[in-house]
Amino acid sequence: MNKTININLAGIIFHLDEVAFEKFKTYLSxxxxxxxxxxxxxxxxxDIEARIAEIFNLRMKENGSQVVNLSxxxxxxxTLGQPEAFVDESENEVPKSSSKETRRFFRNPDEKVIGGVCSGIGAYFDIDPVWIRVLFLVLLFFTGIGFITYVILWAAIPEAKTTAQKLQMRGEAVNLNNIEKLFTKVEDYTSTEKIKSGVNSFVSFVVNGIGSIFSFVFKFIGVMLAIAGALIAFTLIVTLLGIFGSTWNLDGFNFISLNGYIYGLDGAQAIFGSGWRLLALRVGTLLTLLLPLFALVVFLAKIFGRELTNSKLLSFSGIASFIVGLILIFISAGSLITDFRERCNRN
Known part of the structure; x- marks a missing residue:
């Protein structure tokens, strides 16, 4: 149960929860x-209190709430910004020496549809942001460069958070008269939100349509990768069975033997013999092949949006088995090389 506090703001009674009240009290102070x-x-x-009261009323209607919360x-x-910034700027302002303020590039959060890039460009060049949005949509559909350009600008251009920055974005002097005008513009919050809601609906429709197309493309690529992965897995399994050759029997039935095709008639056994070296080679090769198999499993899981609960354990096991397998192969090969040297010395 949260405690609520009643306040009188511009002649209207509002109920604020305790956390929201403390933050609002500090801000208004x-x-x-x-x-x-x-x-x-x-x-x-x-004027600021009147605008705040209007926005509180609107947000409570939208949220179906009777209490003003922290959000x-x-x-x-x-929306209004911190008061310290524009007071400092107005004190440092050169009153009449400059006829025109230098504009600064910011993203406009008050009229944004996605990231505020187009409205920020419109404010900087004093152009209706609708035309900027149309230009980006044309570039998006006909060249594809619109999306990349928008993302780069979104990341590079800072957002106008303070009142001073919002005035500088429009090339207006940071003084109390312009600050008052800026706060008065908040009076149009209701109509602006309705327009923004309509634009958002249109943009959402376009974005969802594009998203559906890309989703189909990515799923198709995922299926192709899954088929390729299955073929790779089958090849690895056949290779494993070939490495073990005819030593595996099930009720007298040999699985498969590729030794004769790889190393001649008797395959690996003819080179490494039938002792521990051949066993070390087979086990080592098996262990080294586990790492790409595990990697394939993790990759396919990510493609299909599955989260493996033991992915770290799986990765660690694959790396460990790969290292152990390499050690066994090197030991087997090293022993074989030593044996060849001894035979050569005898001859």
């Missing part, structure tokens, strides 16, 4: 401290 000493500070504070307060802070 910082706003009043930052703007209270300014000439028109009280008017701006009253609502964080949305307010994200």
């Amino acid at each position: 910082n706003v009043k401290t930052a703007l209270g000493k300014e000439e028109s500070g009280e008017e701006i504070i009253a 609502d307060v964080e949305f307010i802070i994200e």
